[in-house]
Amino acid sequence: MELLANLALGLETAITPVNLFYCFAGVFLGTFVGVIPGVGPLAAISMLFPITFYLDPTAALIMLAGIYYGTTYGGSTASILLNIPGATSAAVTCLDGYPMAQQGRAGVALFMTTIASFVGGSFGIVILSLFSPVIAEYALTFGPAEYFSLMVLGLVAASTIANASPSRGLSMVVLGMLVATVGTDSQSGVARFTFGSMSLLEGFGISAMAMGLFGIGEILSSVGATRSAKIDSSSAKMRNMLPSRDDWRRSWMPGLRGSSIGAFFGALPGTGPSIAAFMAYAVEKRVSDTPERFGHGAIEGIVAPETANNAADQTAFIPTLTLGIPGSATMALMLGALMVHGIQPGPTLIVEQPALFWGLVMSFWIGNLILLVLNLPLIGIWVRLLLVPYHYLYPAILVFVCIGAYSVRANAADVAMVLAFGVLGYVMRIAQLPAAPLLLGFVLGPLVETQFRRAMVLARGDFTAILERPIAGTVIAISVLMLVWGLGGAMLRRRRKILDTRHQKSVGG
Amino acid sequence: MLDRNYRDVATGLALALIGGGSAVYALTHYALGTVKRMGPGMMPTSLGVILAVFGLIIAVPAFFESRKEIDVRFRALVILSASVLSFMLLIETFGLIPAVFSTTMIATFAENKVPLRRGLILAASMSLLTWTIFILGLRLPISAFDWPF
Known part of the structure; x- marks a missing residue:
């Protein structure tokens, strides 16, 4: 049993006091920073990145990884309590988590999130250790056409599940991709839309965008608004934390589906916990007998994305460690941490550095266990955050966003950039344009462009050559179907609504 | 119309x-x-x-739909922007604590719900908290107090 021997080696590495300490430090800091809205894993990891230079590579990666999935645990807390995703991967959790909090069921939502995170994380780790070689080999056959088509599918899926109309979601994806073209073109080196500005050559920072759109944008639209929702202080009591039998019954299938979806999308480069969470939510909404409950506090709506993003957090390491391809900006930072220590991740990493690879895998599981133990007793504290009146809370959030924005590059101008994105987020809220697809389009835009250009070079400019590839063709077909379904469905609904009002008018008149 | x-x-x-x-x-x-x-x-x-x-x-x-009400609050927008901009201006010149203090203080004016005395207490505790987390705990290379002249 080679796997067992490997896991034993991993456990041996992970259980050393030093590594155990950094695992604990990572997940604790991660949860703490994740709870603070507007500071996602990217900002948290960037902030703590310099510290890991002084650690040995295994400990460094264990700690950074702990921050990463710790933030995902904590990120959902902010989503549920404040309707601000603490991390992008927790954005979907807002949709049903916040309504649950408004109904006084915040404790239940947080409890289920913790359980779902642990289940999803554990599932992801099992997949990571069992299928890592298999998936790596499978993904090796992927060409640019496959990557391109899968990213298109992710974008289409994400924009059609946004609560607004599909055309609004899709327009935001496209806008995000357009914003991402600002800066130096990676293939030709041409500066696009920089208008001679040096600072725009690097393009816009994803952390500035996320913090602005979700952090400041939310504060701007909440401050001064009449807040009718009164928080029920009884939800902070332990009694109300335990999910009912009905909650459990509704949760286990979405949890299973979410874990699988998360493990799948986490492993694909370019997609990650955010897309996994979006996908899991979309699937749950489609298969549900009562889709109208979604967006109004359905427990499935938090269990599915939370299992998915935590499973994806773990499986996201598959392409990063086995192929050396980071699936996200966060994973790119992980890669950077390894390279600082002179380790080049790639197909040979598992063979050459078994202690590092399997030690990391086992530390994930220990970290998830720590998070479970850490979070269940602390739920009461998170819920008590709600009892602090918003007019004391928002200045504090604003301060944390400012410091987070500043600390990424120690650049004061970045703070103004975050503010600009915040104002944009506010305007978008007024116009009812969803912000999450914008961010997703922004992240995936450059990857889509690179892969598409590569694919077209390989196909000698013949787009049908992409469609003829079995995987790419199928995925593109699914995307087109989703697109037609989403846009066509919206058009039908609108026509029906107009007919209905006309009908009512004619009856009434 | x-x-x-x-x-x-x-x-x-x-x-x-x-x-x-x-x-x-x-x-x-x-x-x-x-x-x-x-x-x-x-x-x-x-x-x-x-x-x-x-x-x-x-x-x-x-063009064929009926009007929708929109609610724009310029007061909050202006005050909160000023609050963030004050952070940007103070962080590199006067350091973390003055920046946090002023950001918090200005932000409380966006809603007339925080009395001045409580606002001062909030600003002071935020300064202490962020100093503890970011300078003492995370050791970010930011000075607590600075003097530009």
């Missing part, structure tokens, strides 16, 4: 304008290339055109 959904008309037209504008700018400034070897202009141009189309999809039906 006709009963139209001006919010969506404006939204759609703004998006169409951004898309169209970007497409035209990219088309005139960057090489389009061929489908086989795409230049830097291909992606922005096509994205711009798609965005313009979606903008029109949003704007046109809105």
